[in-house]
Amino acid sequence: MVIAEPRQFKHVSYLWNTKEAAALEGDEVGLLIYRSNLLGADLRLTNYGGGNTSCKAMAKDPLTGEQTEIMWVKGSGGDIGTLTKSGLAALYVNRLRSLKNVYRGIDHEDEMVELFNHCIYDLNSKAPSIDTPLHGFLPFKHIDHLHPDAAIAIAASKEGEEITKELFNGTIGWVEWQRPGFDLGLKLKKCLDENPGIRGIMLGSHGLFTWGDTAYDSYINTLEVIETCAQYIEENTGKKGPVFGGTKIESLPEDKRLQQGAALAPVLRGFCSSEIMMIGHFTDDKKVLEFINSNDLERLASMGTSCPDHFLRTKIRPMVLSLKPDEDLTNIDAIKEKLSSAFTGYRKMYAEYYEKCKHPNSPAMRDANPVVILYPGVGMFTFAKNKQTARVAAEFYINAINVMNGAEAISTYTSLPAQEAFNIEYWLLEEAKLQRMPKPKALSGKIALITGSAGGIGKAVAKKFAEEGACVVINDNDAARLEIAKAEFRQQYGKDVFIAELLEVTEAGSITKAYNSAALAFGGIDIIVNNAGLSISKTIEEHTEKDWNLLYDVLVKGQFLVTQIGLKIMRKQNLGGDIINIVSKNAFVSGPNNTGYGSAKAAQLHLSRLTAAELGQDGIRVNVVNPDAVISDSKIWEGAWAEGRAKAYGVSVAELPSFYAKRTLLNKIINPGDIADACFAFVGGLLNKSTGNVLNVDGGVAAAFPR
Incomplete structure (x- = not known):
């Protein structure tokens, strides 16, 4: 296929790549998908999930073995910008057009949708949409139905029909506003029959239909029509006065x-x-x-x-x-x-x-x-x-x-x-x-901030919540680690499920900034998981004042500040909420070489009780998860802490996981995912009347039983 040099476009993006398209030569469905993705990539041409595209081509009828005309058209739902073959509906053209014989008029419009199913060629294709007949009754091989801002501006203007006729010298037809459906498809065909040779049809208040004999012809025709509309608007902007009647108030900085x-x-x-x-x-x-x-x-x-x-x-x-x-x-x-x-x-x-x-x-x-x-x-x-x-x-x-x-x-x-x-x-x-939409997941509509969520327990909790439908604010005070987690979340969940923020839990300004980001990105906060932490394992003689202050700043002050500042948002919403504090079995157990860490964990535990007692009136539940020896992907177990614990118990660092497992009643190694499951148990909907609880996830350490 020889493609002429396209005209220069100012108001739309010309994205056609001749080499990429040539690789699809002869594959009309492939070219339809390629064209659709290009059109959907430019929000000036159509909205997300809006519009639909189609092509008609010959294919073998599986029952007769004869070649027959099939129409592939974007099915119900989906988005042309991300369209794949599985998102297309494939129908026999002759069967679809024969539905005119049973159409009982506009008062019976909706019953036609079920009849589309009797026209399906590919039984694995997407369900046909209400716009299917709009494509089916037009004879063109490739058709684009889009909602471009510039075209709708003309279609939604008082003199839209006259402007369309003059602007395109009669080469674009006009059909008055009508709800999409079978009857509108018939009206498009009638418009074409009465105006042979037109290159498209403007739908009053609605959108635009354009077409071509090839995928490229349709693509370039669509761009040219929209460009003409946009150019006309640009040339006339300001002639009637300032945009929207001029400025009434000034924006804040x-x-x-x-x-x-x-x-x-x-x-x-x-x-x-x-x-x-x-x-x-x-x-x-x-x-x-x-x-x-x-x-x-x-x-x-x-x-x-x-x-x-x-x-x-x-x-x-x-x-x-x-x-x-x-x-x-x-x-x-x-x-x-x-x-x-x-x-x-x-x-x-x-x-x-x-x-x-x-x-x-x-x-x-x-x-x-x-x-x-x-x-x-x-x-x-x-x-x-x-x-x-x-x-x-x-x-x-x-x-x-x-x-x-x-x-x-x-x-x-x-x-x-x-x-x-x-x-x-x-x-x-x-x-x-x-x-027909799927039932919402347990955490749909919820927003969670999990401190220290670039790795270890925090990342596992954030992933669990995201998988259960929540929006999550992942964060860390380690920028490099956060960037790695950010890339991982983007790949797994997409851009709409999370934001990533640098967060230092000992600094109120840093915490406030993270919460403000959550408010702007998602609207607020519903779940706070205080997980950020560190460990120092030393004898009481070896412990320094610096060690002590660091442990209490991060574990106790950090939990306090993150809760206190987050509480302000929860009270603004008046929707209740959940606070989960990741503490430790060390809050109950007196182990060797652990005075700073163990006492800070005990303070975290009692702070949780005090918070639960105070916030119940706000419908905010406060609960505790007590892990033990969660070594996988944990910064706590890097370096001196692991060495300190190994020394305290007389084993090597490599032997620590099995050592901790053997001392439990269940003889199990605890992983980050186990803690994430425990957190979900508190917020997933089954424990909405529980607060002030402690859930041990330690494999069973009898000395850490809370009662």
Whole structure:
């Protein structure tokens, strides 16, 4: 395939690599996936999980052995940026088109989805999405359906149809807003029949369809159409006046924005989690600030979004805070009182929207809390069931801001009418999709900070919590060790599950910084695991004052400070919480050469009891896990400590693991994962009414029995 030199693009990214594409020559499905991934890599072209792409090619019918036309199209769910073959639905084109013969009209739209299953060619393919007929009734070999900001800005403007016709000289068709489905597919075909030779179709308030005879032709056609839309908006921006009516208030400096965001996020999270635990996301992106600081904020925000993909992620409209950018957030009770009335108002608005728009068979009203919260002068908060969904909601609302900006520059922005928005949000097919989603894991919606989590017990606990659905703040005072752990977590869990922070548990400033990062990244904190520690094994004569101070600073003061500062966030949220202190069997057992470490561990244990007694009124549980001899991947067992313990017991360092195992009742070696399981036992949901407990994980050391 000979590819001409592409035009220069300013507003979209041309990513096609001729060499990579040539390796896929003749593999239409492979080229579809390649094209899809390129398009999905540019958020100016489509949103995460939004849009779909397809190709049609000949394949052998397994029943007749004859060649027949098959359509491969992105299946239900998924994301074109990360699309693989397993994410495609494969259907017989002739069977799909024959469904016209049984279609009973738009009032029976939803029943067609089940009939798509009778058209499936590859029985192992993904379930077909509601957009399948939109591709099936168009004759083109390769089709792209995207939600580009620039195109939707035109599609969502008052004069969108006229602008489209003039801008593209009639080569782009127009179909008015309609919910995706079988009937919309028929309307796309009708538009094409009435406008032969067009290169694409604009969907009112929705998005764009473009196509080509080859994967490359479709790709380049898509880029050119979007580039033309973006260029038109750029040329007209400012002609009607300043963006969003000009600036109403000024942003705080960046450091102050982050400070205000971190202070307020846990309070907002507490309100947003009134029905289900939510994870937050904060951004002060310059596009967000331009919008939330503008004169037109209230007017445009109250209108809601236009594209259904935007709306499904961001709800009917955002909540706009009436707080001043530099509002004093230290008086938490006063702030909560202000926000309480704001949330009550939002929930009332949402309930009225539901009652006004519901149908007899509509699903029950869902969570009435906002997804998007705008704080003028500071930034945007989004809340959802997990970090990825919260982050993507923010991305979608930024896309919506871009659409409003473009539409206002060239015309007047229009949003989906409330009834149409409701019909999308409470669509029975969307409800069925929600019901099919996997059951949440035990720690879904929870945020945990585990001190000293770059290795050993701390890393095992962090991994266990991440695997059970939590967002985790991994940290260490060893930067090199933390970088290694960070790479490991990124590879295993992805960017939305964790953040990594340098943390010195003896320094209040360092602790506060880590908690602020947790608040900005996830919205707050629910679980604190005080695990950071060190050991010094010496006789009482050999112990120095420096040794003593170090042990008590890290173990006792560290536990105290991390708990004290974290408590402030937990109280802001008013969601309860868990504190787990990793102590030691040495808190009970009097062993040789252990005065500093053993007494510090005893202090940690009693501090845990005192904390449990005080924090019960806040719904915060405080429990203790007592390990013993967890040697694997532990810095404590490096060097002098291991040598000291070996000397105390008259064995070699190499013999320590088996020595410790043999002295236990179960004759077992204790590993970091064993301690992680014990921590999970406290926070996994089965012990929600337990606090002040000590759980020994030492293989059974009778002298360490707490009672």
